Amino acid sequence: MNYVLLYEVTYRFLSKGVCSYFKPNEIHLEKFNPNDSTLKQSRETIQSQLLETAKSQAWQSMLGFSQVFNLLVEAKKPLIGHNLFTDLLFMYKQFYQPLPANLKRFKSEMQRLFPSVYDTKYISYEINSMLSDKSQRWTSNGLISLYEWLRDHKHITHLLLYMPKLKLMDDLSVSNAKLHTGGWDSFYAGFCFVHLIYMLASLKHALPTIVKPFTLTNQLACVRRLENKINLIRAEVNHLNLAGPEPESRRPDMILVQTRSGRRIRVDQVAEMFAEFGSVDVRYRSQNSALVAVGNHICARISLEKLRNHPVYKTWSPIFPSWRHHTHIPDNCQIQVVIPDTSSLRYHTNLTDQTQLPHL
Template identity: 30%
Template sequence: MLVTNENFEELLPQIENELKNCVFMAIDCEFSGLTAKNSLKNSLFDTNNERYNKLKENMQSFIPIQVGISIFTFINQQNTYQSKTYTFYLLPRPFGFGGNILSSTTTDGTMVSTPETYYLFQSTCIQFLCKYQFDFNKLFYKGINYMSIKQETEYKNQLNNCKHSIELIESIPFIQNIQESIPIEDETLLNTELKNILEWNQQQKKQSTINTNEKYVIQNQYIVNNVQLMYLLKKEIKRRYKSSLSFVHDHEGGFVYVKLTEEETETNNDKNIELELELINKSIGFTKLYKLLTKYNQLKKPLVGHNLYLDVLIMYEHFNGTLPRTYNEFKLKIHEQLPNIYDTKYLSYQLLKTNFIPKQLQWNSNALNVLYTFFKDGKGRHIVFNSPIIESIQENMENDYEQSLNDFHDAGFDAYCTGYCFIRLAHIFVGVHYETMSINKTITSIEHLSIINKYKNCLNLIRGNVSYIKLDGPDPTSDRPSWLYVKCKSNSNSLFINNPSVKQSNIKNITDTLGKYGSIDVQMLNKNEALVAVANQRCVNDILKQFKRQRESEYIITKYNPIRHSPIIKTYLWGSGCVITGGLIVWSLYRLVN
C-alpha cells in the first residue's frame, strides 16, 4: 500500500495493530545518495572503525526518501506466512517557510538551527531511481515529514520551560520563525479564511442557542494539509476568541463551536502550549512509525533487511538523532534500540558455507533480485521439503503502485522480497539443523527463528577488511588475504605522490592492470610503491602466479611484509641512523606490528 502525508496518520493505527500481531518485520530504504565524496568510498583497506566513520559522514549528508515495510504473520494450520506491505515516501520539512535561520541552545549546550533542512541528492542515485520509475512528484508534493526523537525532545523541553508565559512561548526560535516567515500569498489565504470564520461565528452568536453540531469547514485543502498554516490559523482563532471557541480538526478540517468555562482557562497552563505541542506531534511524522518498529523489535519481533547496515545507520541518524561519535558506541546504542535484527545477505553467505546445498542448486549471486527469483521461480523453492506458503495481501493499491510492486528498487517490494528470502533461508537452515532435506512436518515460525538465532545481529559488510560486523559481541577477525606490495621497476615510470592528479593516474594504472584478476583497492606508499588489498585468496594466487612469469612487467609484486615494506617501520628503525641491538630490534618490531 502506498503511504503519503495524505493517509499516513489515518493508516498508523492499522499498521501498529499489524506490528503487534506479526512474527517479523522486513524493511528497505531508498536514499537520496550513497557517497558524498570520493574519499568516503568503501575500501578493502577499511577497518570497522574507518568504515563506520565513512558511512556516518555519508548518512549525515543524505536522507531516506522512501521506506518499505513488509509485516509478516504465520498461520500454523495452513503452513502459510502472510504479508502486508507499505511503501512510504518521506521528505523532511523545516519549521517556518524559509528566510533567516534562527538558532536556539539545547539542554546540552549545543546550538540547533531551526527552520532550514539541507541535504544532498547524488546524481547517479537519481538516475538509478529514474530507471526504476521512482515517483519524484509523490516525494516532493506528498512526502511524509519527520523529525528525530532528539529534536522532538528538545522542542518539547523548550515549550515546557516557557508554558507559563505566552510571550516566552512566542520567543522560542522555531515558533518565532513560523510566525515571521510566512509568505505574503499564504498570509492572504489565512486572512481570507479568518474573515469567513469571523462571519460564521457572528451568525452563531445570533442564534438563541448554540448548536454544537454546527461547524465551519475549511474548503482550501492547501491550508488543511499544511501543518504550519493550520497552526497559525488555530493560533489566531484562539487569540481572537480566547476561551469561547475551540476546534476539532477532522478529515475535512472542520471547527466545532464550543463554550469553555473560565476555570479551565485560568488553572491550566498546559493550554498555553496546546497548539504548539500539536504542531510538534504532527511534525514528528514517520518517526512515530520508527518508534513502533523499535518498540516491537524490543518485544522480540525481528527486523529483517538485505545489506541492512546502511539502512540502520540512516534510520538512526534521521529518526533517532545524531549517530554516535565512535563505532563501539554505535554498536551499543543500536543494539539497545534494535536488539533483534537479521541481514539476509549475511544469512545467504553463511548458508552456502555449510555445504548443505549441492553445487548445482546454489544461487550464483547474493543480490536481492537474484535470491528472490531463485527462491520464487528457480531451483530454491523446494530445496528442503514442506517449505511454507508465502502470500502477499494488498489492499487499496493505486494503479501506478500496483505496477511498481513488481519492480525491484521500490522500497515496499524490496522489503517484501527480503522477508520472502528470509523465510526460505530460515527453512533451509532447518534442513541443516536436522541434517536432511526431507522435512515431514510443519515448521512453526518459532522454530524457524530459534534455529537461525545464532546468526542474529550480524550485518553484512560490503568490500571491507571483514565480511560482517556483530552488534552484540566482538567483531570477527579479518578473513581477507594479506595485502600485496607493488613496486615500479623503473623510476621513469614513477609517479610523484605529492601530485594528486598523478597519484590518481598511478592508482588507475595499477587497478587496470590487476583488477582483471578480481576485486582490489590500491593505496600509494610513496612515489613508486603501493599496497594492494585483494578480496579473496584466489585473486592473490592468480596475480602472484601471473607476475612471476612476466619478467618484462613494469611491476614487482610480492606479499606485503610490514618489516620489509612499511615506511613507518623502516623510518622508525633506520631514519635516525642509529644502530639498534638485535634484541631491541625484535622487541620494537613486535610492538609496532602488533
C-alpha cells in the first residue's frame, strides 16, 4: 500500500494526515505540539534518514555495472558469452584490478572469480566439426547468424527434439532487437548455449531407434569438456584454456614473402595479393620482406602453389624449423586492453619480436 504524508501547520499545532492512494477518503489526523522535543527529534531523524537514502542512491548509481560484476563473482554461476575473450579482459581491468603482467596470473585470477565460463563461439566450432552431414553445418558462427540458424533449425530438427521452447516477453520482439547491446546479446548468447548443449547431448547419447528428452544434468555433463575454453581469433591457438594447459597449435606456419629484386616491399600489395585466398594478416618484417599469417592450411597450400613463380615476390613456408608455431602460449605473454576504445586489443608474445628471427 502506498501512502502520502500530509502536513498542515496551524496556530499552535501541526496536523499530520496519512492518505492512501487507493482510499483517498480515509484520512487519519493526529495533532502534535510543535514545541514537543519528541517531535523535533523525530523530524531530525527523518531528515537524516532521507539524506542517507539519497547518498546511498547516488552511490549505487555511480557504481553502475560494478554491482552486477560483484553479484556474478559472488554467485559463482556459469558465465556464458559469445567470443568473450575481450569482454573478460575488459571486466577484469575495469571492475576488478589492472591486468596482470603475465597470462598465468590472469588465468588464476579468472578461475577464482569465475570458475565456470562457456564461450558459445568455441562450442559452436566443436559441434560443427562433429556433424558428418555438411548440410547440417552452419556456414557462419557470428552471434546473430548462429542464433538464426538454431532458431530455424530446419536441417537439425532430429537433434533438437524435446528441446525446451524459449519465448520472449509479450512486449518484446526479436524484430525490434538492438544488436551489440547488453540485453539482446545476452539473450542471443543464452539462446545459443541452451540449443548447442542440447545438440551436444543428442550427438553423444541419442540412438537411431531411441528418441528421448535430455535433462539439464545430462546436457551440462556433455559440455563439461568445453568449459573454460575461450575462443581466440588471429592467434597461434584457437582457444585459451582458463583452467589448464594450452592446446597444440592447429594454425599453419607463417609465410615469408620477399621481393626478388631486393627492393622495398609494399605491405598493401602483399595483402592484396593474398586476399583472394582468404583472410590474412600481413606484418612488415624488414625493408624487403614481410610475414603473412593465413587462416588455415588450405589457404596456405593454395597461395604457395599459385605464387610459386610470381615475378615480383618469392615465398617460403615453413620459414625456419626452429621458429614454428609453439604448442602453448608462454606464461610471460603480455595482454593489454586499450581504453576507452574497447575494440582495440593488443595481444603479443615475445615470439613476435623481429630480432628473434634469423636473417635471410
